[in-house]
Amino acid sequence: MKISTRILVALVLSLILLGGCIIGISYSNTHENTEKFISEYKKNSYLFYEKELKHIVEVVNSTLYAMYHDLKVKGLSDEEIQKVLIEKLDAMKFDDPSGYVIVNSFDGTALLMPSNKSLHGKNLLQIKDSNGNFFLQQMIELAKKGGVVVKYDFPKVKDGPPAKKFAYTMGFAPYSWVISVGVFVDSVEEEVKKLKRILQMMWLLNFALFY
DSSP: OOHHHHHHHHHHHHHHHHHHHHHHHHHHHOOOHHHHHHHHHHHHHHHHHHHHHHHHHHHHHHHHHHHHHHHHHHHHHHHHHHHHHHHHHHOOSSSSOEEEEEEETTTEEEEOOOOOOTTOOOOOOTTTOOTTTHHHHHHHHHTSSSSSEEEEESSSSTTOOEEEEEEEEEEEETEEEEEEEEETTTTHHHHHHHHHHHHHHHHHHHHHHHH
């Protein structure tokens, strides 16, 4: 299960379309059309992340339900089942190092935090992002109503600058858990900057050739 690989495939397809659109933009030779295209490209890039995260969490949640029912039939206690499920989630690896499964209880207690296991058992309900948003509280409340994408800013490394992160979160009813998978999406902004430079160079080239 690879987040960045699935997203990369989707973005490659969009870049094929991008090539055709760039040709069109180079002939239209207008700043307005260029800005519209960049805005649409940025929106679609973020949408790819949202769709892929949604798909992954739905698969993870379905796997948990299947395991839960199977272990119940085998007669394991809830404590034993929870241990098995957490171990299964902890073992899930993604090729994108910023992507992993996080589990919190509905009261905000951290049950699985692969990036910082010292937080296990601690209540993180008051944790905030760099903008002061209580994103875990938001995740919990929205997860109770169904799956949803939560967007927030968070450092990639301790004491590092905040970066944009998307997480898809969904409730696991049997144990009142919130299952989340998130990835940093700041690479989109970098790609947009590169795209702007390319389009600006093409605009200037067209201007020099035809005017």
